[in-house]
Amino acid sequence: MEKKLSRRDFLKLGAMGTAAAVVAGCAPAATDAPAPAATEAAAPEAVATAVPPKEPVTLDFQAWGDNADLPAWEKLVAMYKERNPNVTINYSPVADPNVNFYQQLQTSIAGGTPPDVASFQGWEWQTYADKGLLTPVDDLYKRDGFDFLYPSDVKGIVDTTVRNGSTYLIPLQIGTMLMFYAKKPFDDAGMPYPTDDWTFEEFMDMAQKLTNTSGDQKMFGLQANGSWFRDIGWIRGTGKQEFDSLIDPKKSMFNQPEIVDIMQLVAQDMIYSLGIAPSPADTSGGANTFQTGNCAMKYEGPWWFPTMNSPELRAEGKQIEFDVVLMPKMADADRPHRGWAEGIALLSGDNVEDAWGFASFMASEEGDKIYSETTGRVPNNAALVESFWIPTVQEKFQISNAKAFVEAFKRSEPDVIGGVPRSKLNGELVKPIAYDKLVNNSATAAEVLPELDVAVQAVLDEYWASV
Amino acid sequence: MAVKKFSIPVVSKNRLREWSAGYLFAAPFILGFLAFYAFPMGYSFWMSFQKWDLLSPPKFIGLANFTKLFQDQVANLSLYNSFYYTVIAVPLQLIVAFVLAMALTQSLRFRDLYRGGFYMPILIPIIASAVVWQRVFHPEYGILNEALGWFGIAPRKWLFDPTLTKPAFILMSFWMIGRMMVIFIAGLGNIPSSLYEAASLDGAGTLRKLRHITIPLMTPLIFYNMVIAIINSFQTFIPAQIITQGGPENSTLFVVLNIYRQGFDYFNMGYAAALSWEFFVIILGFTIAQFYMSNRWVFYEQ
Numbered sequence: 001m002e003k004k005l006s007r008r009d010f011l012k013l014g015a016m017g018t019a020a021a022v023v024a025g026c027a028p029a030a031t032d033a034p035a036p037a038a039t040e041a042a043a044p045e046a047v048a049t050a051v052p053p054k055e056p057v058t059l060d061f062q063a064w065g066d067n068a069d070l071p072a073w074e075k076l077v078a079m080y081k082e083r084n085p086n087v088t089i090n091y092s093p094v095a096d097p098n099v100n101f102y103q104q105l106q107t108s109i110a111g112g113t114p115p116d117v118a119s120f121q122g123w124e125w126q127t128y129a130d131k132g133l134l135t136p137v138d139d140l141y142k143r144d145g146f147d148f149l150y151p152s153d154v155k156g157i158v159d160t161t162v163r164n165g166s167t168y169l170i171p172l173q174i175g176t177m178l179m180f181y182a183k184k185p186f187d188d189a190g191m192p193y194p195t196d197d198w199t200f201e202e203f204m205d206m207a208q209k210l211t212n213t214s215g216d217q218k219m220f221g222l223q224a225n226g227s228w229f230r231d232i233g234w235i236r237g238t239g240k241q242e243f244d245s246l247i248d249p250k251k252s253m254f255n256q257p258e259i260v261d262i263m264q265l266v267a268q269d270m271i272y273s274l275g276i277a278p279s280p281a282d283t284s285g286g287a288n289t290f291q292t293g294n295c296a297m298k299y300e301g302p303w304w305f306p307t308m309n310s311p312e313l314r315a316e317g318k319q320i321e322f323d324v325v326l327m328p329k330m331a332d333a334d335r336p337h338r339g340w341a342e343g344i345a346l347l348s349g350d351n352v353e354d355a356w357g358f359a360s361f362m363a364s365e366e367g368d369k370i371y372s373e374t375t376g377r378v379p380n381n382a383a384l385v386e387s388f389w390i391p392t393v394q395e396k397f398q399i400s401n402a403k404a405f406v407e408a409f410k411r412s413e414p415d416v417i418g419g420v421p422r423s424k425l426n427g428e429l430v431k432p433i434a435y436d437k438l439v440n441n442s443a444t445a446a447e448v449l450p451e452l453d454v455a456v457q458a459v460l461d462e463y464w465a466s467v
Numbered sequence: 468m469a470v471k472k473f474s475i476p477v478v479s480k481n482r483l484r485e486w487s488a489g490y491l492f493a494a495p496f497i498l499g500f501l502a503f504y505a506f507p508m509g510y511s512f513w514m515s516f517q518k519w520d521l522l523s524p525p526k527f528i529g530l531a532n533f534t535k536l537f538q539d540q541v542a543n544l545s546l547y548n549s550f551y552y553t554v555i556a557v558p559l560q561l562i563v564a565f566v567l568a569m570a571l572t573q574s575l576r577f578r579d580l581y582r583g584g585f586y587m588p589i590l591i592p593i594i595a596s597a598v599v600w601q602r603v604f605h606p607e608y609g610i611l612n613e614a615l616g617w618f619g620i621a622p623r624k625w626l627f628d629p630t631l632t633k634p635a636f637i638l639m640s641f642w643m644i645g646r647m648m649v650i651f652i653a654g655l656g657n658i659p660s661s662l663y664e665a666a667s668l669d670g671a672g673t674l675r676k677l678r679h680i681t682i683p684l685m686t687p688l689i690f691y692n693m694v695i696a697i698i699n700s701f702q703t704f705i706p707a708q709i710i711t712q713g714g715p716e717n718s719t720l721f722v723v724l725n726i727y728r729q730g731f732d733y734f735n736m737g738y739a740a741a742l743s744w745e746f747f748v749i750i751l752g753f754t755i756a757q758f759y760m761s762n763r764w765v766f767y768e769q
Contacts (some may be wrong), residue, residue: 106520106522133522
């Protein structure tokens with residue numbers, strides 16, 4: 001007699017088949033079929049790059065996902081792939097990178113799937129280098145003649161790309177910040193624009209004269225930044241600094257009279273007692289800001305250009321006419337400005353040589369030009385800044401004083417660099433202990449900075465005890 | 468007296484076959500439970516005894532994380548914030564949802580439209596809701612301050628005043644009472660009308676019927692909604708992360724947000740795991756206490 005399949009057996013087989021399909025679906029995806037052998041990539045004229053690999057290669061690139069950067073990454077990735085058809089680049093931009101980037105990177109490292117190339121800000125990569133997760137690039141620089149970057153004596157570049165004598169960060173841009181001013185408020189008030197040789201007293205006078213919050217349309221002299229690392233520009237202008245050393249600090253020194261005074265002024269008094277800057281409540285939802293035409297000045301960086309005044313905005317009549325000027329002269333005659341490099345680093349792994357091929361292309365004169373032109377950011381190359389960036393931003397964003405960025409960068413110093421990253425210091429300590437209370441007008445700088453010093457010192461001591 | 472021999476029960480082949488079939492059908496759930504619940508819980512328990520920043524191997528530190536969390540003022544503040552929010556929001560949510568449910572079981576024109584309207588916010592992604600509420604609470608342009616102005620009340624800095632942020636979040640939580648309301652509506656519909664008729668014959672008015680019939684018979688659903696609401700309230704994260712980032716001055720730093728920050732902003736993974744286990748024990752204790760006390764006030768028909 002024929003053995004029929006019982007309903008129970010049928011259901012059992014069906015369940016086993018479904019389970020097998022689920023397990024198969026969870027298996028890692030098969031890699032693409034190998035591409036045809038790569039042809040020799042044409043090397044850019046001024047720069048030697050690594051010889052492109054011939055075997056099929058897959059590179060993972062975790063990219064900083066600012067809106068300004070996305071089109072630049074896409075262009076660079078597409079261009080590199082066109083010249084190196086055997087290379088597949090898995091490009092992952094991280095949205096809202098100020099909040100998410102390092103979380104995603106560290107999670108991927110912990111999960112055993114680190115990218116081959118990753119974006120880094122100049123003050124965040126040091127912890128990764130200390131733990132052996134990044135590859136130094138000095139030998140690669142020497143081998144491939146990568147020597148046209150910004151002058152090596154610029155402190156902002158050296159401090160944010162080199163650690164313990166080795167270079168880790170390959171700069172794609174140099175960063176510094178200046179005072180942006182909107183022309184319309186000055187024109188409406190009949191006041192002359194600020195100039196590079198202005199003083200702090202002149203700045204305060206201008207801010208107060210420009211402020212008028214009595215009508216329906218409020219105008220504030222300054223849009224305060226409300227965070228420690230943005231106010232570092234003011235702090236260092238006093239001639240003092242918050243640490244005994246800006247590289248691998250051992251001592252916290254926030255509680256100095258000059259720092260107490262300047263933080264009290266810029267973080268609290270400007271908003272509440274002088275009323276020349278909008279409060280966080282005033283600016284919530286994007287209201288009462290520089291972009292809405294309600295603030296005359298703001299301390300910002302070149303990444304801001306495309307959002308203020310671009311050909312597209314001018315076509316719609318929505319541009320803000322603005323220009324830039326050095327931070328006002330304060331007690332420190334050197335007029336230090338914040339300065340740093342940002343770029344990419346190669347994570348330690350099996351693909352270093354191939355990753356270098358891609359990274360060096362992005363940092364080459366050709367690649368960096370594309371990056372700078374698309375994003376408005378200052379390129380990594382002094383010659384490019386003078387010959388290309390300054391004329392480009394003058395034409396594209398209508399800035400006449402772009403050379404102030406170069407001047408600022410020459411006077412630049414880093415925020416703070418070390419085994420305890422700036423983000424940890426700010427997020428865990430400076431913001432909750434000091435800045436939240438200052439910006440919220442619930443404590444004074446004289447009250448919070450001693451407490452802050454104690455807390456920061458404890459973290460520094462813990463770090464140095466573990467080293 | 469004969470001594471009872473202990474013997475290992477022999478399972479028949481049929482019984483084994485039945486069991487294997489059962490386990491096979493339950494296998495997807497069992498595997499999923501092990502992979503996505505049991506293993507992560509066990510791993511996080513192990514992690515709570517480590518110091519781990521994701522970049523270097525974990526280092527065993529014993530009970531240091533647990534010692535730290537009892538002394539950590541920020542962690543204690545986050546517990547206070549979560550308790551404050553839960554203790555005030557949940558009873559109010561239950562009352563409002565119950566009253567709404569009672570109103571929407573009456574014979575009203577467009578009743579189904581109202582029911583749909585009150586339920587609809589549940590369907591909106593919570594992130595979108597958070598952004599909308601951020602506009603509602605805007606100190607200058609928000610409609611809440613606009614409405615208060617009609618009654619001569621001065622505008623408030625809802626999300627910028629540490630004393631007002633938690634009440635603002637509690638107000639926001641009423642946006643999502645549709646789920647509770649629907650459950651109450653279902654429960655109200657199951658109360659036999661004969662009970663109300665009998666009560667009417669005995670001369671009971673509306674309030675007495677509510678107190679002696681409706682509420683007692685609804686206690687199982689009130690209890691269910693309360694347990695779920697308490698767990699959900701303790702788990703508040705997205706509105707705090709999106710709207711206030713735990714501020715101002717940590718006034719909306721709830722426990723889950725603090726755990727997230729410790730783990731993914733500050734990379735103190737071991738400490739975050741210890742905080743998670745502390746919170747798990749607290750919620751578990753709360754839930755057990757609720758079940759224990761429910762014997763006194765929840766009436767089941769049986």
